[in-house]
Amino acid sequence: MDVKDMSKFSTSACLGLSGGVTVGSELAYALSGKTGVTSFNVGASYSAGSFFAAAATASKFSQLNVDCMYKVNPDLSIAGSTTHSAAESINLVAVGCAYKAPLGDIKAKVGSNGVLSAVLVKNIAPKVALTASGSIKGTDTSTFKYGLGLSL
Numbered sequence: 001m002d003v004k005d006m007s008k009f010s011t012s013a014c015l016g017l018s019g020g021v022t023v024g025s026e027l028a029y030a031l032s033g034k035t036g037v038t039s040f041n042v043g044a045s046y047s048a049g050s051f052f053a054a055a056a057t058a059s060k061f062s063q064l065n066v067d068c069m070y071k072v073n074p075d076l077s078i079a080g081s082t083t084h085s086a087a088e089s090i091n092l093v094a095v096g097c098a099y100k101a102p103l104g105d106i107k108a109k110v111g112s113n114g115v116l117s118a119v120l121v122k123n124i125a126p127k128v129a130l131t132a133s134g135s136i137k138g139t140d141t142s143t144f145k146y147g148l149g150l151s152l
Contacts, residue, residue, distance in 0.1 A: 005032070006031060006032065007030065007031055007032045007033070008028055008029065008030050008031055008032075008038065009028070009029045009031060010026070010027065010028040010029070010039070011026070011027055012024065012025065012026040012027075013025055013026075019046075019048075020046055020047040020048050021044065021045070021046050022044065022045045022046075022047075023042070023043070023044045024042065024043050024044070025040070025041065025042045025043070026039065026040065026041055027039065027040045028040070037060075039060065040060055040061070041056060041057040041058055041059075041060070041061065042056070042057055042061075043055065043056030043057065044056075050070060050071035050072070051068070051069075051070050051071075052068065052069045052070075053066070053067070053068040053069075054066070054067045054068075055067075062085055062086065063083060063084065063085040064083070064084040064085070065081070065082070065083050065084075065093075066081070066082050066083075066084065067079070067080070067081045067082075068080055074100070075099060075100040075101075076097065076098070076099050076100075077097065077098045078095075078096070078097045079095070079096050079097070079098075080092070080094070080095045080096075081093040081094050081095075091112060092112045093111065093112055094109045094110065094111045094112065095109065095110055096108060096109030096110070097109075103120070103122065104120050104121050104122030104123070105120070105121045105122075106118070106119070106120050107119050107121075113137070114137050114138045115135055115136070115137050115143075116135065116136055116137075116138075117133070117134070117135040118133065118134055118135070119131060119132070119133040119134075120132045120133075127152070128150070128151070128152055129150070129151040130148075130149070130150055130151075131147075131148070131149040131150075131151065132146075132147070132148050132149075133146065133147045133148075133149075134146040134147070
């Protein structure tokens with residue numbers, strides 16, 4: 001409930017079932033202005049061993065987001081994300097991976113927009129991490145962006 005303006009009521013629920021299945025839903029209802037249901041969606045996930053998958057609706061059931069991840073071994077995971085709607089039957093949002101290398105944690109992904117992104121996170125001391133990242137759109141070197149960060 002939006003206590004300040006009393007303008008909306010929202011709720012969500014999640015239930016863990018046997019066999020690695022989790023289901024959930026959310027609902028929002030406007031109490032002022034144009035009253036009525038402003039948001040409602042459902043989702044479910046499944047996890048078994050090294051595999052995880054999830055599906056969730058968005059925009060009042062007009063879109064379905066599907067994500068999956070597979071842990072190849074303790075050091076390597078791969079994942080993908082897609083979006084489905086009436087306007088676009090399938091839209092590959094991103095494919096990525098994470099690798100725990102001796103040098104540090106390396107993560108990379110490529111999005112449907114053609115942008116390749118990568119990051120290296122290196123713990124240089126207890127509770128201190130150095131992060132180096134970069135991204136580029138296709139082979140256009142003028143779009144290359146980079147960053148360096150220190151987390152304490």
